[in-house]
Amino acid sequence: MSYRILIPQAVAKEGIELLKSYGFEIKNGSGAKEEDLIKDVVDCDAILLRTAPCTEAVLKAGKNLKIVARHGAGYNNVDLAAAARLGIWATNAPDSTTNTVAEFVLGAILAISKKIFLMNRKMKEGDFFFKNTHKGMDLTGKKLGIVGFGRIGRKVAQKAFYGLGMKIFAYDPYLREEDYPDYATICSWENIFKEADIITLHMPLVKENIRCVGMKEFSNMKESAYLINCARGEVINEEELILALNEKLIAGAFLDVFEEEPPKNDNPLLSMDNVITTPHMASNTEECMILMAVQAASEIIKVLSNEKPSWPVNNPLIK
Known part of the structure; x- marks a missing residue:
């Protein structure tokens, strides 16, 4: 089965290559606003998320969504409660930064x-x-x-x-x-x-x-x-x-x-x-960007392989 991964904002190529190595299709987002994600997520199984807002409306629009994997340690831009209610894993990469x-x-x-x-x-x-x-x-x-x-x-x-x-x-x-x-x-x-x-x-x-x-x-x-x-x-x-x-x-x-x-x-x-x-750049190094992308991608791979993620930040009611 081929899964489609939404990436609203650019991430390091190493993360994308890891997802492609598992046969996943990459869908580059049309923008990072809520309305963009609502439109783009409709046919996607996962989101590799940076700073775009992943609201309840976005999550509901993703009828096939199984995981939202945050690119980095923070996750305040994800509605964790809504994701849990909808049976969607939310994860982060807690030690990447x-x-x-x-x-x-x-x-x-x-x-x-x-x-x-x-x-x-x-x-x-x-x-x-x-x-x-x-x-x-x-x-x-x-x-x-x-x-x-x-x-x-x-x-x-x-x-x-x-x-x-x-x-x-x-x-x-x-x-x-x-x-x-x-x-x-x-x-x-x-x-x-x-x-x-x-x-x-x-x-x-x-x-x-x-x-x-x-x-x-x-x-x-x-x-x-x-x-x-x-x-x-x-x-x-x-x-x-x-x-x-x-x-x-x-x-x-x-x-x-x-x-x-x-x-x-x-x-x-x-x-x-x-x-x-400085312009919110504390984690803005080549090495850190690669690590965040790869760790987020690895969480997506786990969930789409029917495994529990390593770094969940919610406890979804699995559909």
């Missing part, structure tokens, strides 16, 4: 603490001696607060502790004490913002986390502290972050994600000297 994103966060820590991007810009503007009045910060012995201590958070901790000699402070409401490494100090939500010299966010985007980091947290941070967000833009209240930066409640921020993507050109965060912005 771990090391890549952790490396990126290490780079963010170095960039923000050493003012690398600001110095680069000022030097290109002809101000070689701007450095004399804008010194960086050493990291050895500084406190790194990691909010969300899952796969990526733990990998960041390992790299920062062993590679940079930083002190690790961690907060995660879902972990037990024995789940933390010996070098991590477990903190409450309030204390981690109070103690850390650099805060890096790694919590999932669930309802209770939307805009959970705001003025209360910024007011609790040191004036010399930095905030890094390579998780999801919606976990920060951007309006309050802008206010905190303008009022110098914190020293600066590194943002790879935003409440609205792409952010509007007049977003103040894009023009602040004490903010580094």
